[in-house]
């Protein structure tokens with residue numbers, strides 16, 4: 001398991017744990033980024049673009065650090 | 073058949089096509105664009121289905137009913153009948169993006185818990201097909217227990233299909249909590265509802281379950297729009313409810329979400345099938361480039377540069393044409409109508425005032441055209457993303473980018489668009505600096521001053537000095553906005569930061585009919601709105617500038633110097649008359665205040681009228697100069713300004729320093745009543761608009777003063 005912020009471009013990941021402020025957890029959840037969701041890292045240049053299902057989410061670097069993922 | 077008139081609400085995730093459907097149903101023209109968060113207020117229209125007139129309500133997009141932002145809250149309040157005492161809608165159409173079904177159904181499952189008849193509209197079936205997603209609406213309908221209709225809102229016949237479904241729907245209510253909360257979650261909800269919500273709040277019955285779930289997952293009742301009492305007991309009950317879930321082995325923050333997604337997954341697993349994913353899509357390729365950490369901001373700047381250069385140079389031939397049209401039209405009216413008051417009023421007042429402003433129509437059209445294209449493609453969400461780092465540093469937020477960009481068109485929609493910013497501090501700073509963005513109403517003043525006083529030398533082969541000055545003014549506005557934000561960041565206490573999260577929509581070709589229609593619409597609004605004020609002000613101004621009638625002394629006698637020290641033999645009678653009119657006297661009175669900025673009294677009159685709306689300035693100048701002009705000649709305002717000579721000093725009234733000082737004043741001063749009014753409405757207090765007016769106008773005065781003093785001493 002590692003923070004999303006250090007994931008590599010093109011990596012296929014599973015979201016494991018959202019360790020951020022509760023408001024941000026809610027936001028991520030309703031955008032489809034829930035624990036167990038599968039995704040692909042489109043780009044990672046401090047801020048991350050994560051494809052979860054059909055949704056493409058742009059995530060600030062501070063938040064990406066608190067999202068723990070593991071390789072699929 | 074539904075024979076009764078219904079009120080039908082459109083809800084759904086942002087950017088799923090609600091407004092597109094609304095427009096198709098009602099024939100109205102709500103703004104549509106490929107960016108999540110375009111609609112920020114409730115809009116009502118009507119549609120006729122089977123001879124019955126129904127009310128249709130378009131709502132801002134929301135990802136869930138756990139609102140965090142003002143726009144989401146409006147959607148939720150409307151659904152539960154708490155929005156300004158409006159009735160609960162009779163039917164809710166949940167519009168979902170078929171190409172992203174599971175995520176979109178999260179909101180749908182929440183809406184189903186409200187006990188209102190719901191119909192699911194699977195929109196964008198064309199996009200889903202393109203992605204190789206096959207959907208079986210009947211299967212979804214039977215597993216969710218609500219009617220489902222699959223359409224593509226772009227297609228007219230499919231809108232008819234939607235109408236048919238609405239007309240045939242028996243308005244049965246969906247089964248609440250169909251997603252099956254587990255025992256501990258149910259127990260926690262019941263506890264919260266019975267021990268606190270029912271006793272101590274005025275939340276309508278239908279929303280109690282949803283509110284209980286929101287409180288359990290968030291652990292607090294912040295942002296509550298309802299009234300409640302006994303906060304201490306509330307907190308304690310929430311805590312107890314959370315403990316019940318924890319004891320059952322669950323996580324209160326995630327319990328609802330996971331169960332809902334499970335339910336959704338089961339409902340769609342058979343009903344939606346994906347064919348093999350295509351590897352790297354075109355969206356991926358573009359995104360790799362435009363969201364690149366270095367290239368991204370550079371591309372954004374180039375896009376802006378291109379846009380402003382284009383507005384300035386491409387519009388010029390059209391502007392010259394309009395200018396000529398008004399000058400010729402004025403001459404024609406002047407020569408056709410009999411001499412007299414009416415002739416003067418029409419030619420010098422109305423035609424001159426209107427012509428001064430209509431000339432800028434081409435630039436306004438180009439500006440909106442570009443903005444609509446950018447919004448239609450999906451690029452704006454990327455711009456917000458790449459600029460987030462910088463924006464956060466200066467006290468703003470990535471989500472401020474789009475409101476600020478709309479500020480180039482007009483501050484009012486920009487300020488409304490800040491409703492999509494979650495954090496109050498980020499939002500208020502964005503509102504407070506937004507009027508620095510060079511809005512289209514400043515364009516006439518900039519364009520006039522530049523055309524008249526900045527040489528049209530070519531620079532670097534493709535750019536002109538005029539174009540660069542023009543771009544410089546836009547940059548100046550941006551720099552001042554950033555500067556003000558940095559200062560405000562220090563003044564306002566930092567609360568909890570809201571990190572940037574945004575869904576990036578897939579790129580789309582802008583819908584050209586929409587782009588052209590909207591651009592034309594904006595042009596029409598510009599002409600009619602500005603036109604109304606300008607005609608009114610022109611008439612009043614013409615009167616004030618034409619009366620009282622004063623005869624110029626015929627013979628210059630030695631006494632005349634005593635009688636009027638400013639009397640000048642070379643002055644024409646019209647100019648003399650103007651200086652002694654009501655407007656002239658008033659202008660002279662205020663002249664000492666603005667003289668240090670390099671402005672004479674005519675500019676002063678223009679400044680005062682421009683506090684109604686900035687573009688009025690140009691109309692005012694045109695009216696004043698036309699009155700002053702000797703009968704029988706007619707030249708463009710630009711020529712009049714260049715040739716204007718101060719009768720006292722014999723020097724030209726306008727120098728480059730004056731022009732620059734004037735442009736700076738317009739760039740910085742808060743000269744727009746409508747903006748003040750909207751800031752009052754959006755912040756719910758007079759404090760912010762007052763502060764805005766004072767700091768911006770003071771800054772404008774000081775900056776113009778410095779610019780003119782330096783400029784005229786060089």
Ligand SMILES: Nc1nc2c(ncn2[C@@H]2O[C@H](COP(=O)(O)OP(=O)(O)OP(=O)(O)O)[C@@H](O)[C@H]2O)c(=O)[nH]1
Pocket residue numbers: 084085086087088089090091092093103104105106107108109110111112131132133134195196197198199223224225226227448580583
């Ligand atoms: N391909 C395709 N595009 C669509 C369809 N319906 C809407 N669009 C496009 O999707 C984008 C979003 O449409 P809007 O109607 O503004 O969406 P909205 O749900 O009102 O968005 P918000 O107001 O931001 O919540 C626009 O670019 C539309 O042209 C459709 O059926 N197919």
Ligand SMILES: [Mg+2]
Pocket residue numbers: 090091092103104110111131132133
């Ligand atoms: Mg909309």
